[in-house]
Amino acid sequence: MFQLTRSVIWQALERLHQQTRDDRIRDYFRADPQRFEQMSLRVGGLFLDYSKHQVSDQVLAKLLELADHSALVQRRAQMFSGDIINVTEDRPVLHTALRNLSDEPVYVDGEDVMPEIQRTREQIKRFSEAVRSGEWKGYSGKRIKDVVNIGIGGSDLGPNMACRALLKYRHPELSFHFVSNVDGTHIQKVLSRLDPATTLFIVSTKTFSTQETLLNAKSARRWFLDNAGEDADVGAHFIAASTNRRAAMAFGIREENVFEFWAWVGGRYSMWSSIGLPIALSIGFEGFMELLEGAHEMDRHFIEAPFAENMPVLMALIGIWYINFVGAETQAVVPYDQALHQLPSFLQQLDMESNGKSVDIFGHPVNYKTGPIVWGQTGSNGQHAFFQLLHQGTRYVPIDFIASLKPEPGFEDHHFALLTNMLAQANAFMEGSQGDNQEHGQHDPYSCPGNRPSSTLLLDELTPKNLGALIALYEHKVFVQGVIWNINSFDQWGVQLGKRIAGEISERIDTNASDFDASTQGLLQLVRDHFPHHATSANDKAKAKTKGKGGKQETSS
Numbered sequence: 001m002f003q004l005t006r007s008v009i010w011q012a013l014e015r016l017h018q019q020t021r022d023d024r025i026r027d028y029f030r031a032d033p034q035r036f037e038q039m040s041l042r043v044g045g046l047f048l049d050y051s052k053h054q055v056s057d058q059v060l061a062k063l064l065e066l067a068d069h070s071a072l073v074q075r076r077a078q079m080f081s082g083d084i085i086n087v088t089e090d091r092p093v094l095h096t097a098l099r100n101l102s103d104e105p106v107y108v109d110g111e112d113v114m115p116e117i118q119r120t121r122e123q124i125k126r127f128s129e130a131v132r133s134g135e136w137k138g139y140s141g142k143r144i145k146d147v148v149n150i151g152i153g154g155s156d157l158g159p160n161m162a163c164r165a166l167l168k169y170r171h172p173e174l175s176f177h178f179v180s181n182v183d184g185t186h187i188q189k190v191l192s193r194l195d196p197a198t199t200l201f202i203v204s205t206k207t208f209s210t211q212e213t214l215l216n217a218k219s220a221r222r223w224f225l226d227n228a229g230e231d232a233d234v235g236a237h238f239i240a241a242s243t244n245r246r247a248a249m250a251f252g253i254r255e256e257n258v259f260e261f262w263a264w265v266g267g268r269y270s271m272w273s274s275i276g277l278p279i280a281l282s283i284g285f286e287g288f289m290e291l292l293e294g295a296h297e298m299d300r301h302f303i304e305a306p307f308a309e310n311m312p313v314l315m316a317l318i319g320i321w322y323i324n325f326v327g328a329e330t331q332a333v334v335p336y337d338q339a340l341h342q343l344p345s346f347l348q349q350l351d352m353e354s355n356g357k358s359v360d361i362f363g364h365p366v367n368y369k370t371g372p373i374v375w376g377q378t379g380s381n382g383q384h385a386f387f388q389l390l391h392q393g394t395r396y397v398p399i400d401f402i403a404s405l406k407p408e409p410g411f412e413d414h415h416f417a418l419l420t421n422m423l424a425q426a427n428a429f430m431e432g433s434q435g436d437n438q439e440h441g442q443h444d445p446y447s448c449p450g451n452r453p454s455s456t457l458l459l460d461e462l463t464p465k466n467l468g469a470l471i472a473l474y475e476h477k478v479f480v481q482g483v484i485w486n487i488n489s490f491d492q493w494g495v496q497l498g499k500r501i502a503g504e505i506s507e508r509i510d511t512n513a514s515d516f517d518a519s520t521q522g523l524l525q526l527v528r529d530h531f532p533h534h535a536t537s538a539n540d541k542a543k544a545k546t547k548g549k550g551g552k553q554e555t556s557s
């Protein structure tokens, strides 16, 4: 069996790490005046500078060999052409088809999926135009003013992040709200500010079985019925984005208002599908198409560019260098752009749910590190919160700085300060500073060690198109890493386990839970005291479930 860590290239990379571990990044620049030109590239409206990394030319060449000798070319072709690469769920992975703007067909089980994707796009177009123009009326004849997306995970983070990022393109008479947490205070707070007669709810859930989303959707419907319309009016205020048409209709959503998507779209890759409906409602269908276009262009780049000039491949390889050879545990993402403040959360799910795996595609445990801990928040706020640790702490954290060049009219001075702060930080992380006592070999509290690496990603402007390209870039980076680690980036059995146990615990609220550990039993007892009324209903449900055993297993998200 092929073992990644025993391969000649892997071992050469380990040796290279020993040889270069004391290299200073700044010395690479001194030795090579062309380093910035050579280690930066542009794709459409995105510019990546990856020169400030502790990666010598030799290391980069060896990392590229690692990619050349991996299954990347083959797996990339398999993904784009609809082969079953999500092996544990027996599915293709085709978010790229959702933004396929070429005339090329994409086949699943011998059938071209492009016509149905186009049909759904048309449906999104018609609906978003009707709501935006005011032609779509609520039950009392008023136009929609507020849109509430109810969803969680991939059914929340993508549209939420994109709507906020593209806020300046928003329809001036529409406001957007995102409810995800099962904590009732979340939905309560949102509803308290809304008028049911002018509110549209989008129940966004691939499976239509996610507990948090269903509870929030039911509370929203109850609020609507208590404060406004009747059952027959629900259809004018609730629509769904789901693969589970039947469950959505059982909820009271009209068949024509269930916006379909397909099992081969993973939750965290779904903002290009009907899950992106809030984006189309906010910025208009044309803007939504521009988002798809940006992603499609990045897809083309990913397919066509040689690895040495391929933005997602280079980002993935540099990440692998830090994770597997240098030993970094985390990856920080710091957008110097307030509109991108949800981006770290989005990327956290994208990366950690995809590559948080410890067995390879054959089910064998891996003996190397896989996906990093992804975290971050906007600069310049982060500078005044956690940057201290990055500058002087004992951890080694590679950083992705992200910013858009074009300032907001009227706020040029703010934007200038924002960008110069970002450049200053990237420089300071690399250069560090020497304290006065350095030469005496004493520990100096003023000195910063430097040699901390970063990438800088610049968008010409934060447009729908550039945002689409940015997100597709990270999707492919995660994909490339998954291929090199030989893991399945498209399942999420850990999350499914949590969902299953949550169901089991809630069913045990009034029964003997002795098969759970003592801690869970003890804690459950404390919970039980507060929910005596739940006991009977949970028990009934448990009995009903036992009766109905053997039913079809719910599809995963």
Ligand SMILES: O=P(O)(O)OC[C@H]1O[C@H](O)[C@H](O)[C@@H](O)[C@@H]1O
Residues within 6 Å of the ligand: 152, 153, 154, 155, 204, 205, 206, 207, 208, 209, 210, 213, 266, 267, 268, 353, 492, 495, 496, 556, 557
């Ligand atoms: O869209 P849903 O079926 O409601 O699933 C929502 C979310 O559920 C889980 O958390 C999965 O791990 C996510 O990938 C998914 O996006």
